[in-house]
Amino acid sequence: MKKVLLIILGILIILVAVLLIKTYTYPFKKNNMGTGEGWKPVKNDSAVMHLSGGIKIPTVSTGSLGEFNYEPFARFKEYLKTTYPLVFQHTENVEVNQYGLVFRLKGNNPSLEPVLFLSHMDVVPPGDADIKNKEENIFRPEDQPLEPVTKVAEDWDFAPFSGAVANGRIYGRGAIDMKGMLFSLMESMNNLIKNKQIPQRDIYLAFGFDEEVGGKKGATQIADYFKKKGLKFDAVYDEGGLIMRKGNVAGIDSDIAVVGCAEKGFLSAKIKVKGLGGHSSMPPMESAIGKAAVIMQRLEDHQMKPTITPLIKEFFDNIGGTMPFTSRLAIANQWLLKPMLLSKLTKTNTTNALVRTTTALTMMKGSDGTNVLAPEVEFVVNFRLLPGNTVKDVREHIAKATKGFDVEVEEIDNTREASAISPTNTKAFKLIEAGVKEIYPAAIVTPYLTMAGTDAARYEIVSKNVYRFMPIKINRFEQQSLHSTNEYLSIENYLKMIHYFEYMMRNYDK
Structure with missing residues (x-):
């Protein structure tokens, strides 16, 4: 027995x-964390007011395209023409499907x-909050005096379409998502033209108008326009990643610039579950809502398997060197500890989404009466597909969860596969790294998986x-303001974003 124990002890040692050897010799990327503050913003009131004016135009996309109010989009186009005459005079510019630019x-x-x-x-609606008095110049109808009145949605410091400039910030719906980036690009191109800095290769800008509702009329048709012209781009840059402020990512004491090299797919299914209806005084042994509950429980309890994709492996290889020892141990020894690593990752919402196709039950509808049994109950489940999982896989997963029940499954919204994964060993990606270091020398730049849908996938x-990254450094509160209340972009972020894109345009072939 003693000999057996000694053998076991020896094996353990x-x-x-x-x-330990594998942990200390694992090839984590040695990040070149520079010093200093990087490029410092120079006061530029005209650029700030250009964005402020653009925010004031309520280019809201919602519902089906037939329900759009296109008047603000027409007004927005004219605003760009008057604001950036040099860009319109010195570029070839076309309209695609009337509103795409x-x-x-x-x-x-x-x-x-x-x-x-x-x-x-386009921007999402500002919300249905009550209106209270505050700062927004809105004029009364023609039969009343033309004096400004003030109003603002509840929970907004300033009105959603005020474009207010205060506290070192530019407030309003779309400030971050994503008029801030649109105006940064226009300012950057305007500066190149004004300073007669002609690039080596052609530079294109493309602005869709329905990204928030799927991009079918905007980005999809612009991409088709490019394809029909026989264009191939060395790189495409869009939104989808940000610079997470130091302390926002647990265990990492640095700013992290996450660059989306892929994005998740999307499938929303409306599942109608049939059963016996009637009066609640004589209920059947199994109601439609009870059957729906069983299916929903199956979907949540037996989700699609987690896995560490090559992209997420590269993400961990990039940031792992700055993580605590236990995390480095698990990353470096996945041959043994992968189940433990996956178990840890799936325990929090953010990291769970990195390693699996997520399942979200979002809507449900049944009886309208407290004493009425609905003969049919419907609910909606939303899946965000991990690269490597397919729409076919998700459909089979739904079929397995609904097995044994009388159901109808209808896919709603815009079903799409996960995107391709763009490489990181390219000039295009290395220029992102250089651009980030220009404004934030100490930031770690790493590839990442974008969770939400963007226009970028249309341009594959x-x-x-195809890379998804907006060079703004924000905290969790600012990130949560996207599609929520009190959205704003700091003037510092905006001016640094202009400098970043101008740097990209000027240095692509240097």
Whole structure:
């Protein structure tokens, strides 16, 4: 027995030694964390007021395209023309599907593949909050005196479409998502033209108008326009990643710039569950709502399996060197500790979404009466597909969860596969790294998986290098303001974003 114990102890010592050796020799990326503050913003009131004026135009996209109010979009186009006359005069610019905008600044070398920067002019509604008095210049009807009245949605410091400039910030719906980026791109191109800095390759800007409702009329048709013209882009840059402020990512004492090299797919299914209806005084043994509850419980209890994709492996390899020892141990020894690593990752919402196709029960409808049994109950489940999982996989998963019940499954919204994964060993990605270091020298730059849908995926038909990143440094509160109340963009972030994109445009071939 003593000999057996000694053998076991010896094996354990060897195992611990192997784990430690692998941890300390694992090739975590050595991040070049520079010093200093990077480029410091220079006061630019005109750029700030340009964005403020753009926010004041309520380019809201909601519901089906037939219900759009297109008047603000027409007004927004005219606003850009009057605000940036140099850009319109010195580029080839076209309208795609009437409201989509494309600009081409010609370079000196037509043999080089162009680069494309994206944004979108539409914003989500500001919410249905009550109105209270505050600051927004809105005029009364024509039969009343033309004096400003003030109003603002509840929980907003300033009215959603005020474009208020205060406290070192620019307030309003779309400030971050994503008129701030749109105006940064226009300012950057305007500066290139004004300073006669002609790039080597063509630079394109493309602005959709329905990204928030799927991009079918905007980005999809702009991408098709490019494809029909035979264009291939060396890189496409869109939203989808941010610079997470130091302390926002547990265990990492640094700013982290997460660059979306892929985005999740999407499938929303409305599941109608049939049963016996009637009066609640004589209920059946199993109601439609009870059957629906069983299916929903199956969907939540037996979710699609988690996995560490190559993209997320690269993410951990990039940031792992700055993480606590226990995390480095698990990352470096996945041959043994992968189940433990996955178990830890799936215990929190944010990291769970990195490693699996997520399941979210979002809507439910049944009887309208307290004493009425509905013969049919419906609910909606939303899946965000991890690269590697397919729409077919999710459909089979739903079929398994609903097995044994009388159901109808209808896919709603915009079903789409997860995007392709763009490489990181490209000039296009390395320029993102250089651009980030220009404004935040100490930030860690890493590839990442974008959780939400963007216009970027539409452009895979014209480029294999599609990157999702907006160079603004924000905290959790600011991140949560997207699609919520009190959205704002700090003036510092805005001016640094202009400098970043101008740096990208000027230095792509240097």
